[in-house]
Amino acid sequence: MQFHTRGFVLHVTRYAESGAVVKIYTEQFGLQSYMIKGLYSKKSKLRSALFGRMNLLDLVVDKHEKRSLNYIKEASLYKNYLSLPEDMSRMAVLMFINELLYKCIREEEANFAVFRFIEESISLLDNLQIPVAMFHLKFMLNLTSYLGFAPRFSKMTAGKFFDMEEGMFMDSEPLHRYFIGGDSASLLEKIQITEYHELGQITEKKEVRNELLMRLIDYYKLHIPEMGEMKTVGVLQEVLS
Numbered sequence: 484m485q486f487h488t489r490g491f492v493l494h495v496t497r498y499a500e501s502g503a504v505v506k507i508y509t510e511q512f513g514l515q516s517y518m519i520k521g522l523y524s525k526k527s528k529l530r531s532a533l534f535g536r537m538n539l540l541d542l543v544v545d546k547h548e549k550r551s552l553n554y555i556k557e558a559s560l561y562k563n564y565l566s567l568p569e570d571m572s573r574m575a576v577l578m579f580i581n582e583l584l585y586k587c588i589r590e591e592e593a594n595f596a597v598f599r600f601i602e603e604s605i606s607l608l609d610n611l612q613i614p615v616a617m618f619h620l621k622f623m624l625n626l627t628s629y630l631g632f633a634p635r636f637s638k639m640t641a642g643k644f645f646d647m648e649e650g651m652f653m654d655s656e657p658l659h660r661y662f663i664g665g666d667s668a669s670l671l672e673k674i675q676i677t678e679y680h681e682l683g684q685i686t687e688k689k690e691v692r693n694e695l696l697m698r699l700i701d702y703y704k705l706h707i708p709e710m711g712e713m714k715t716v717g718v719l720q721e722v723l724s
Contacts (some may be wrong), residue, residue, distance in 0.1 A: 485545050486511060489561055491601060492538045493585040497523070504552065505534055506585065509542070510598045513590040517544065518552045529558050536581045537605065564609050572615050573608055575722040579619050579715045580604070586710045587630060587703065597629045607679050614683035616723055617692060621674055621682060623699050632706040636675050645671055647702045661705055667695040689724050696720070 490509035498504050501524040505517045521527045522534070533540060543557035567573050584601065604622055607613050627633040635651045644653045645668050647661040652672070656664065663671060670692070673685050696716065704710050 484547075485543055485556060488512065488542050488544060489598075490515070490540055490542055491584075491605075492534050492536055492540065493581060493588075494536070495534050501527075503531075503534070505555070507540070507542070508584065508588060508598070508601070509544075509593075510595065511593055512546065513592045513594055514588055515544070515591065516552050517555045519555055529555065533558050533560060537577055539602065539605070564605075566609050566611050570611070570615075572722055575715070575719045576608060576615060576619050576622075577605070579713070579719045580608075580622055582713055582715045583623065583626070583703075586713070587626070587707055594629075600625070600629060613679050617674060617682045617685065617687075618679065619719065620670075620692065620695060620699065621677070621679060623696075623703070624671075624675055627702075630706070632702075634671075634675070636672070644668060647698075647705050661701065663695070663698045663702075666691045667698055670695050671699075689720075692723075693720050 488509045488511035490507035492505060492507055493514075494506040496504045496506075498518070501522060502518065502520045503522040505519060507515055507517060509515050519527075519529060519534075522529060522531050539561045541559045541561040542555060545554050545556060547553060567577055588597070590597075604625070608615070608618060624634070632650060634645065643664060644656050645651070645663040646653050646657045647663065648657070648659065652668070653662075656662065666687070670685070670687050674682070677685060696719075700713055700716070
């Protein structure tokens with residue numbers, strides 16, 4: 484059967500001489516893999532440029548429950564990004580977000596809340612009025628709510644150390660290594676109560692931002708052991724320095 488859906492391109496793998504397997508997070512079916520035969524051939528009905536990372540596509544796809552790979556019948560760009568292609572910093576953040584989603588999302592069923600969250604987040608990133616230096620940190624923090632390990636922030640758990648195993652702040656240093664302390668913990672508290680458009684009001688050294696990024700990645704790995712290494716981190720830190 485054929486269905487109409489939208490989807491974010493997460494990953495493309497070349498297959499044979501001119502084909503590809505494309506991982507797309509769809510609105511109707513969650514994470515799906517699609518075979519596109521001859522995508523890189525001159526005779527292809529689908530343009531390979533459509534399948535750039537994090538492009539939001541309007542799709543007509545087939546869906547068979549017994550197949551691990553389905554096919555895309557039609558594809559077009561649902562929305563053009565206005566600022567992202569011309570802004571190196573925002574593109575670096577977008578590529579980081581792309582890798583994070585690719586390594587964290589495994590659901591092969593619809594989750595409209597997650598799809599809407601991603602769509603709204605990328606729209607904000609495409610807005611030049613939104614500060615970009617700590618956008619990725621705010622995104623990571625917000626995404627945990629949908630992945631099932633959101634930190635528990637409250638006055639009852641205020642403290643100087645964020646315990647990554649317990650997901651809350653503590654008054655004393657935990658007896659294990661999975662915690663965030665010092666300036667990074669303070670920055671984490673600030674980010675969680677700050678909206679995207681207000682992130683520019685937070686002034687923090689790049690060293691502290693980078694340290695918090697690495698610790699948040701550790702937090703993700705603690706809860707998603709199969710996540711592996713994040714390859715886009717070095718470029719992101721260099722571009723935002």
